[in-house]
Amino acid sequence: MGIEHAERARALVGTRFRPQGRGMGGLDCVGVVLATYEICPAEVRQNYRLRGARRVEVEQSLSTFFRRIPRNVARPGDVMLFAVASDALHLAVRTATGFVHAHAGLRRVVETPGEPAWPLLGIYRKRVRNRSN
Numbered sequence: 001m002g003i004e005h006a007e008r009a010r011a012l013v014g015t016r017f018r019p020q021g022r023g024m025g026g027l028d029c030v031g032v033v034l035a036t037y038e039i040c041p042a043e044v045r046q047n048y049r050l051r052g053a054r055r056v057e058v059e060q061s062l063s064t065f066f067r068r069i070p071r072n073v074a075r076p077g078d079v080m081l082f083a084v085a086s087d088a089l090h091l092a093v094r095t096a097t098g099f100v101h102a103h104a105g106l107r108r109v110v111e112t113p114g115e116p117a118w119p120l121l122g123i124y125r126k127r128v129r130n131r132s133n
Contacts, residue, residue, distance in 0.1 A: 002077030005126070009036040009077075009093035009100035015109040017102050027109055029091040029102045033079055036093050036100075037126055039065060055121060058089050066124035074123045082118035090118065 012035055018026025022034060022041040034041055045061065058081065059068070066079055074080075076096045084090040092101035098113040 002075045002125075003096075005036050005077030006093065006095045006100075008038075010095060010111055012036070012109045013100060013111050017104055017107045017109065019104075021102070027102050028104075032093060032100060032102050032109055033091050036077075037065065055083075055089065059122065062122075062124050065127060067127050068122050069125045071120070071123055077125075079124040080116070081121045081124065082116060083121055084118045089121070092116065094123075 009032065012027065012032055015024060016026040017028065018031075019028050021027040021031045023031075027035060030044070031041075033039070034044065044064075062068075062079070062081065069078065074094060076094050078094045080092045080094055080099060082090045082092065090101065092099040095111060098111055099116060100109065100111045102108075103110045103112075
């Protein structure tokens, strides 16, 4: 299942960056995760901030759809949470050779090779729901 999500994320490369973006007209890092996992944007808070956000709030939001996993079991398709500045958090989807994320400076979704330069705060994997739920 992880490879499928990594490929979905890679298919978003080139999509325009747009703050609070949730569709193919533009995505931010949250939009990349929602599109990758086919999570309906209406199911998540719309008035969020990753700049100035408290880490605990972001982690609580992630826990709705994902479970935190240890670094040593990370695989392509997992969601990574970073501290990109002292007051800014960022999300990306791990691939086999790097990670896919919405790059505000380049104004588009990109796949960056290798390991991220930012401090990794956590890795998350999609929760598996029972078919009866």
